Amino acid sequence: EVQLVESGGGLVQPGGSLRLSCAAAGFTFSNYWMSWVRQAPGKGLEWVANMKKDGSEKYYVDSVKGRFTISRDNARNSLFLQMNSLRVEDTAVYYCARGIAVNGDFGWFDPWGQGTLVTVSS
């Protein structure tokens, strides 16, 4: 069974940093794109970042470019999101998701982890 388990969320002040982790199991992690998607309280879904299976390509939504960094450790079946200069508007549940490739490019998200809540507040 494919499993994705996020951790690292919590309360942080504006301007602070947080590092999210996603532990993967049940599939060959190094064969898949991986992603972070977030959902602000009571709002819809927003894609945050993608990383290709070998780390050779990374993509970010404009609102986090220069502040967030996606990374992975294929030997440890883990995905990470380093979040710096956090803003109140970054408050959300952050989901880790496996990417299903289409012709080598990222396609859709399947499956998703259960999410970890990040709250940015003073």
Place this chain on the structure above:
Amino acid sequence: DIQMTQSPSSLSASVGDRVTITCRASQDISRYLAWFQQKPGKAPKSLISAASSLQSGVPSRFSGSGSGTYFTLTISSLQPDDFATYYCQQYNLYPLTFGGGTKVEI
């Protein structure tokens, strides 16, 4: 950025009803569209990819259609387990974008 517009934003329906949700893209995305179901407090679940391909394990009462800029998700006979919020997502171009969601209520 490609804008994804879902309608309606919410709907009320009864068990056994046929329900159709629409998703419009602001530019041609071919068939690079996925649909997700999300229940309160839970992670989204993939239903359909490539506009009409049902994911493994998804009941056949779900179907998707469309191409270009207009897409639909249809539930042929609504079941109690189907009351949830549904999202479309385009994967034609970065940034990947989602529709605003359609909440299906009793």
